[in-house]
Amino acid sequence: MSHDISDRRHAVAEEQAFLDLALARHAAVLAQLEAEIAAAPADDVGRARSASLRRRHAELRHAGEALVFGRLDAADGKVRHIGRIGLHRADPGLTGTPHDASSTPSEDNEPLVLDWRAPASRPFYTATPLHPQGQARRRHVRVDGPTVTGVDDEPLDHSHDGRSSRAAALVGEGALLSALGQRRTGRMTTAIATLQREQDDIVRADADGPLIVQGGPGTGKTVVALHRVAYLLFTHRRMADQAVLVLGPSARFLDYITQVLPALGETAVVSTTCDDLVPGVRVQREESRVLAEIKGRSSWQAAIESLVAEHRPTATDLTAHWDGEEFVVPAAQVTHSLAAVAARPYHDARRVFSEQFRQILTDAVVERREAMLTEVEEGYEDILEKFDRSSAAPGGPAGGASGVEVDGALTEDDVEELRERIAGSAAVDAVLTAWWPDLDPAPMLRRLLSSPQALRRHAPHLTDDEIALIAAEPEGWSPGDVPLLDALADALGEPTPPPAPGEFIADRARAQRGWVYGHVVVDEAQELSEMQWRMVLRRCPSRSVTAVGDIDQAEASHRHTSWAQAVRSTFGDRWRAAELTICYRTPREVMDLTGPVLEKAGSRNSPPRAVRSSGVTPWEETMTEDEIPARTAQLVAGMRERWAGGTVGVVTTAARAGALTAALPGVPVLTATGAKGLEWDATLVVDPAGITAGPRGWNGLYVALTRCTQELGQVHVTPESSRTGGIVSE
Numbered sequence: 001m002s003h004d005i006s007d008r009r010h011a012v013a014e015e016q017a018f019l020d021l022a023l024a025r026h027a028a029v030l031a032q033l034e035a036e037i038a039a040a041p042a043d044d045v046g047r048a049r050s051a052s053l054r055r056r057h058a059e060l061r062h063a064g065e066a067l068v069f070g071r072l073d074a075a076d077g078k079v080r081h082i083g084r085i086g087l088h089r090a091d092p093g094l095t096g097t098p099h100d101a102s103s104t105p106s107e108d109n110e111p112l113v114l115d116w117r118a119p120a121s122r123p124f125y126t127a128t129p130l131h132p133q134g135q136a137r138r139r140h141v142r143v144d145g146p147t148v149t150g151v152d153d154e155p156l157d158h159s160h161d162g163r164s165s166r167a168a169a170l171v172g173e174g175a176l177l178s179a180l181g182q183r184r185t186g187r188m189t190t191a192i193a194t195l196q197r198e199q200d201d202i203v204r205a206d207a208d209g210p211l212i213v214q215g216g217p218g219t220g221k222t223v224v225a226l227h228r229v230a231y232l233l234f235t236h237r238r239m240a241d242q243a244v245l246v247l248g249p250s251a252r253f254l255d256y257i258t259q260v261l262p263a264l265g266e267t268a269v270v271s272t273t274c275d276d277l278v279p280g281v282r283v284q285r286e287e288s289r290v291l292a293e294i295k296g297r298s299s300w301q302a303a304i305e306s307l308v309a310e311h312r313p314t315a316t317d318l319t320a321h322w323d324g325e326e327f328v329v330p331a332a333q334v335t336h337s338l339a340a341v342a343a344r345p346y347h348d349a350r351r352v353f354s355e356q357f358r359q360i361l362t363d364a365v366v367e368r369r370e371a372m373l374t375e376v377e378e379g380y381e382d383i384l385e386k387f388d389r390s391s392a393a394p395g396g397p398a399g400g401a402s403g404v405e406v407d408g409a410l411t412e413d414d415v416e417e418l419r420e421r422i423a424g425s426a427a428v429d430a431v432l433t434a435w436w437p438d439l440d441p442a443p444m445l446r447r448l449l450s451s452p453q454a455l456r457r458h459a460p461h462l463t464d465d466e467i468a469l470i471a472a473e474p475e476g477w478s479p480g481d482v483p484l485l486d487a488l489a490d491a492l493g494e495p496t497p498p499p500a501p502g503e504f505i506a507d508r509a510r511a512q513r514g515w516v517y518g519h520v521v522v523d524e525a526q527e528l529s530e531m532q533w534r535m536v537l538r539r540c541p542s543r544s545v546t547a548v549g550d551i552d553q554a555e556a557s558h559r560h561t562s563w564a565q566a567v568r569s570t571f572g573d574r575w576r577a578a579e580l581t582i583c584y585r586t587p588r589e590v591m592d593l594t595g596p597v598l599e600k601a602g603s604r605n606s607p608p609r610a611v612r613s614s615g616v617t618p619w620e621e622t623m624t625e626d627e628i629p630a631r632t633a634q635l636v637a638g639m640r641e642r643w644a645g646g647t648v649g650v651v652t653t654a655a656r657a658g659a660l661t662a663a664l665p666g667v668p669v670l671t672a673t674g675a676k677g678l679e680w681d682a683t684l685v686v687d688p689a690g691i692t693a694g695p696r697g698w699n700g701l702y703v704a705l706t707r708c709t710q711e712l713g714q715v716h717v718t719p720e721s722s723r724t725g726g727i728v729s730e
């Protein structure tokens, strides 16, 4: 035992010495970057360089939190330290870069700290005693600021083959369980030190097509998705240049994950919800489930295309006036030009047609001018001829006009000037606009949705009842309208190229509806409607998409119960599946309750296997309606006391949320939908029967029950004044 303690002390001292070295190097690199930023010239090149240095500075500053968190001792004796960011021993390049990631460092250029995303770091996440990958030991280094507080060692050599199957399934069990047992702060933190094998496989998977990750509650889907973003941005320069889009289920969820990517040093990321994805469009009201389902169907794509097709102009003679003369471009020529732009979006086609039209007009004006000049010239030559003849007569003037050639052509400069005048002509523009107007998607969609006739014409998939429901909707956009607006804006195309403000790529991407991202991550992907999936695809035509979700937590109004159904209209069968099987959040005591709930939800899956137990037995209490406000306040107060320094949340029905929020000041009271993706140390579920009464209610209850990391309480509501149960255990 004492031998163990002295070994441990020695290990801590050893890691402290290394951390001191890494911190000193970190400070030196930061200072060097600061000097370079200060010295950067104020011209354009200097500003661009300084922006890139500032980004690296910010990335490095964030890395201070997890400068070193692990160590691998190879079987050949080589020692490598792993950290949030690569750090070289001496000057070249100062920090690890994506370029470094793909090349194995040479002996003499071995980095001081290896970036966790570099290929050489991989065994830290994947080596096992059965497959040690050339490693003899994995060490997790626990650090508090500049101080090493402990180490967890895992031998990976064959002498430890006989370890328990659970331990063999987990990587760095001690460090993992310690991280999972921490109080929750209301903000997700990074998990780079304790990513598990099945998670790491997904983080580093190829990004060249859609990857759909199924995982039960608490299996680390969000963790995996966010670490994957950091990994992809590090590994593929292209993604950093195009930015990555992260779509989450709610603003509250985005707030919850807000610090993970900056803590991983990433700035080329836009995080938003489907509702907020289209710049300039705000959701102003909710909609019924029925309407949400109707508007989510992929058949709207055809309806939108039909609507736009109806607005395209039909060929006709086009008449323009130039310098007081009338020019007619005949319908046959217009037909020809229209056919050439038929495949382009509406505004794009208009722009190209307009250029062609102006060219045709220029040619016509030139032709007529030249014809006129020729006429004038011929008349002039007649006169000259007559004049020549008369002057050739004895006594006529000396010399003659014969031999003077006027060829009736305009000079190139004349034609160019004419072309420019026609290009900038408001009168010509007016002719085009009257026939092919610019269209604004918002009023156009509003007109479609409020007109039963138009709906019947363009959306033949809708029944009369469905049309009546849509047409009776009030003003203001609802969530289901946003993908329709996006589809319409896309089919129309941008009338003029949008501006691109902002220093960072993410600012520019966020401001442009038509931005094409390098990769898109969708969290809680089971909730997306087919039309929302199309919004995703429009932003990533390369289909480099990672979607994480739990089909068993689906509450949305669509009727999908499998991923194949959910993404068929988007990806067909061209997507890869991956699975996460271990629940890190919810303790075993709670997960044991969820099997029957899942069954009632109609799922054939089993809940994921909980990795830990909290030692707290879930409890329930029954009370009358009148007792709810005061008694739940007492129960929540008890929970807050038990989990002091942590968080407590309440999940209930939409109908009860308002009154409970008033009764529980300072406590988040959410519906199951609102609680998606979130977690607290302790959760109180109020009125589980009420939650299950709604459509997909059992899925909702499954979400509600799985939000806690430690303690679960349930409050049942009874109409009688009889009350049973109580706190069973703490």
Ligand SMILES: Nc1ncnc2c1ncn2[C@@H]1O[C@H](COP(=O)(O)OP(=O)(O)OP(=O)(O)O)[C@@H](O)[C@H]1O
Pocket (backbone or CB within 6 Å): 176, 179, 180, 188, 189, 191, 194, 195, 196, 199, 215, 216, 217, 218, 219, 220, 221, 222, 223, 224, 550, 553, 584, 585, 676, 677, 678, 679, 706
């Ligand atoms: N490898 C890990 N190391 C440390 N913590 C982890 C790890 N994996 C998951 N966790 C923690 O487990 C909890 C659940 O993770 P996460 O929210 O990513 O799960 P999820 O699958 O998205 O859950 P849900 O479906 O309920 O939204 C979080 O607190 C997360 O930090």
